[in-house]
Amino acid sequence: MRPHDHGDCIRRVLDEAERRAAEDRVNFTPVRRHALEILLESHAAMPAYGLLKRLDADGFGSQPPVAYRALDFLIEQGFVHKVERLNAFVACMYPHETHTPAFLICRNCRSVAETCVAPTPAALLREARAAGFAIERSMMEAEGLCRDCAREEDAPCD
Amino acid sequence: MRPHDHGDCIRRVLDEAERRAAEDRVNFTPVRRHALEILLESHAAMPAYGLLKRLDADGFGSQPPVAYRALDFLIEQGFVHKVERLNAFVACMYPHETHTPAFLICRNCRSVAETCVAPTPAALLREARAAGFAIERSMMEAEGLCRDCAREEDAPCD
DNA sequence: TTTTCATAGGTTATACTATAACATTCCAGC
DNA sequence: GCTGGAATGTTATAGTATAACCTATGAAAA
Numbered sequence: 001m002r003p004h005d006h007g008d009c010i011r012r013v014l015d016e017a018e019r020r021a022a023e024d025r026v027n028f029t030p031v032r033r034h035a036l037e038i039l040l041e042s043h044a045a046m047p048a049y050g051l052l053k054r055l056d057a058d059g060f061g062s063q064p065p066v067a068y069r070a071l072d073f074l075i076e077q078g079f080v081h082k083v084e085r086l087n088a089f090v091a092c093m094y095p096h097e098t099h100t101p102a103f104l105i106c107r108n109c110r111s112v113a114e115t116c117v118a119p120t121p122a123a124l125l126r127e128a129r130a131a132g133f134a135i136e137r138s139m140m141e142a143e144g145l146c147r148d149c150a151r152e153e154d155a156p157c158d
Numbered sequence: 159m160r161p162h163d164h165g166d167c168i169r170r171v172l173d174e175a176e177r178r179a180a181e182d183r184v185n186f187t188p189v190r191r192h193a194l195e196i197l198l199e200s201h202a203a204m205p206a207y208g209l210l211k212r213l214d215a216d217g218f219g220s221q222p223p224v225a226y227r228a229l230d231f232l233i234e235q236g237f238v239h240k241v242e243r244l245n246a247f248v249a250c251m252y253p254h255e256t257h258t259p260a261f262l263i264c265r266n267c268r269s270v271a272e273t274c275v276a277p278t279p280a281a282l283l284r285e286a287r288a289a290g291f292a293i294e295r296s297m298m299e300a301e302g303l304c305r306d307c308a309r310e311e312d313a314p315c316d
Numbered sequence: 317t318t319t320t321c322a323t324a325g326g327t328t329a330t331a332c333t334a335t336a337a338c339a340t341t342c343c344a345g346c
Numbered sequence: 347g348c349t350g351g352a353a354t355g356t357t358a359t360a361g362t363a364t365a366a367c368c369t370a371t372g373a374a375a376a
Contacts, residue, residue: 135302
């Protein structure tokens with residue numbers, strides 16, 4: 001993850017979510033908003049039960065559906081993505097555009113970088129068309145080493 | 159899924175797996191082989207506990223590690239892929255080449271078509287390079303409607 | 317106003333997915 | 347025959363997700 005003003009990051013996404021929710025007339029309730037805030041705290045993926053623990057600590061209830069319902073809503077609205085490889089969730093960094101999420105997942109520090117690629121890669125579209133398959137959603141996930149962790153592995157004093 | 163001779167399909171993949179296992183001097187034991195045979199029976203993705211049930215019925219043991227160990231081996235060897243979206247497993251249709259699996263997952267019949275696309279899409283590679291991220295593996299999964307199910311949805315007598 | 321309906325949230329229970337940890341067996345190579 | 351590694355057997359438990367049913371709230375219809 002490149003250094004950046006994370007406060008800005010949070011505000012920008014939260015404002016955009018607020019705006020979009022109002023525009024779409026969907027109910028951005030306190031528990032939903034707070035779930036998004038929690039996910040925005042870091043760029044690492046958070047498991048549902050990690051989110052639940054935080055929601056519980058903040059007085060929103062302790063049962064799994066509390067977390068899963070908030071996540072369902074946030075994903076539906078495109079504010080959050082599920083990282084399938086990790087069974088974990090990250091706030092979307094590009095809530096202003098519909099897109100196919102593509103993740104770079106660090107196997108060392110579990111950080112997740114969301115990158116901006118085309119909605120669906122042309123090669124896959126071609127294959128789908130040839131097979132008569134109608135793509136509705138797609139996703140890409142890559143695993144490897146982020147810049148920082150690669151540096152560490154190189155270090156002689158590992 | 160296009161009509162095809164599924165017997166051929168199975169034999170081809172099984173032979174190739176056998177050959178590769180011998181070549182790589184890995185131990186293609188009965189339970190591992192049988193797990194692959196079970197997964198090859200259909201192009202739908204099978205959950206680990208579905209596989210386990212089948213293995214148990216065929217006398218290979220009833221405890222989860224039985225299935226997960228076989229799957230670990232088969233995935234390691236590239237004979238099987240995990241479909242993350244479904245938490246389920248499919249036999250690889252291209253065991254003779256190292257590749258990035260790309261799946262077309264039908265939301266209706268759960269069939270999974272593995273398509274042949276480039277190892278990692280150029281756009282993602284570019285993004286990764288820009289972020290200083292070293293990709294080690296990647297995958298793509300698309301959800302939608304397969305040819306057959308699309309036909310059904312169109313049907314007036316739905 | 318009262319009814320009605322849809323949406324959100326509370327609560328309990330349970331199903332599904334995956335791995336840790338340790339014991340045992342078997343075989344290859346010394 | 348001993349030794350060490352790989353595979354398997356077995357028990358227990360951790361982690362992920364949803365079903366089902368109930369209550370509250372509020373806006374729209376009657």
